[in-house]
Amino acid sequence: MSLNGGSVADVIHLLAELVENATAFSPPSTQVQLRAARLREGVLIEIEDSGFGMKDDAMADANRKIQSEKVDLLDAKQIGLFVVNRLRERQGLRVEIRHSRSGGVTAAVLIPEGLMRDDMPVGEVQQASGRRGLAPASALVPQQRLRGAGA
Numbered sequence: 698m699s700l701n702g703g704s705v706a707d708v709i710h711l712l713a714e715l716v717e718n719a720t721a722f723s724p725p726s727t728q729v730q731l732r733a734a735r736l737r738e739g740v741l742i743e744i745e746d747s748g749f750g751m752k753d754d755a756m757a758d759a760n761r762k763i764q765s766e767k768v769d770l771l772d773a774k775q776i777g778l779f780v781v782n783r784l785r786e787r788q789g790l791r792v793e794i795r796h797s798r799s800g801g802v803t804a805a806v807l808i809p810e811g812l813m814r815d816d817m818p819v820g821e822v823q824q825a826s827g828r829r830g831l832a833p834a835s836a837l838v839p840q841q842r843l844r845g846a847g848a
Contacts (some may be wrong), residue, residue, distance in 0.1 A: 704788050704812050707718075707784045707787055707800025708784075708788060708790070708806075708808060710780070710784055711780070711781055711784040711785065711788075711790065711792070711806065712742065712744070712806065713802070714777045714779065714780050714784075715792075715804040715806070716729060716744055716790045717747070717777065718777050718804070719744050719746040719748070719801075719802070719804065720746070720777060722746065722748055722749055722788075723746040723747065723749065723801065724748055724749070724770075725749050727746060727747045727801070728746075728747065729743075729744065729745070729746045730743075730745045730746075731743070731744055731745075732745070733805055734807070736807075737810070738807060738809065738810060739807050739808045739809040739810040739811075739813060740807070740808045740813060741805060741806070741807050741808075741813070742805070742806045742808070743803050743804070743805050743806075744803065744804045744806075745797045745799065745801060745802070745803040746797070746798035746801040746802055746803075747797065747800060747801040748801045748802070749801070750796065750797075750800050750801050751794070751796075751802055754759050754795070756794055756795070756802070757777060759794050760781060760793060760794055762778040762779070763778055763781055763785060763789050763792050763793075763794070764782070764785075764792075765780050765782065766786075788808075788812065789811075789812070790806055790807065790808055790809070791805075791806070791807040791809075792805070792806050792807075793805050794805065
């Protein structure tokens with residue numbers, strides 16, 4: 698699986714912003730997990746932390762900032778969301794932040810099929826429970842442990 702054209706740098710930058718947020722807002726003792734799956738619509742990448750989580754109103758606000766055409770550049774606390782917003786828009790990505798089962802936050806990024814080169818078969822990954830799920834990122838990339846800030 699690989700990306701077409703100049704979109705590679707933008708997607709890597711967007712993912713780096715989301716990983717940085719996940720590690721920055723998680724206690725150092727927690728892990729950040731990356732998962733990816735190839736779907737018919739494209740590639741879904743999830744970045745999940747088991748950190749502090751977000752209140753519903755803060756999560757809704759963050760999702761609005763990611764999707765909005767108008768972004769407040771003076772909101773320095775949310776500059777990462779501005780970067781995600783612009784990269785998402787430029788490449789036609791879908792990005793959503795949601796609650797994770799672990800109590801933290803999951804950022805989901807869908808890279809549309811149109812941005813992908815077709816050198817990986819489309820399929821579904823089965824979890825041990827038999828339910829459809831995402832492939833652990835470790836199956837796709839060399840083993841690396843990502844920890845919260847300060848680790």
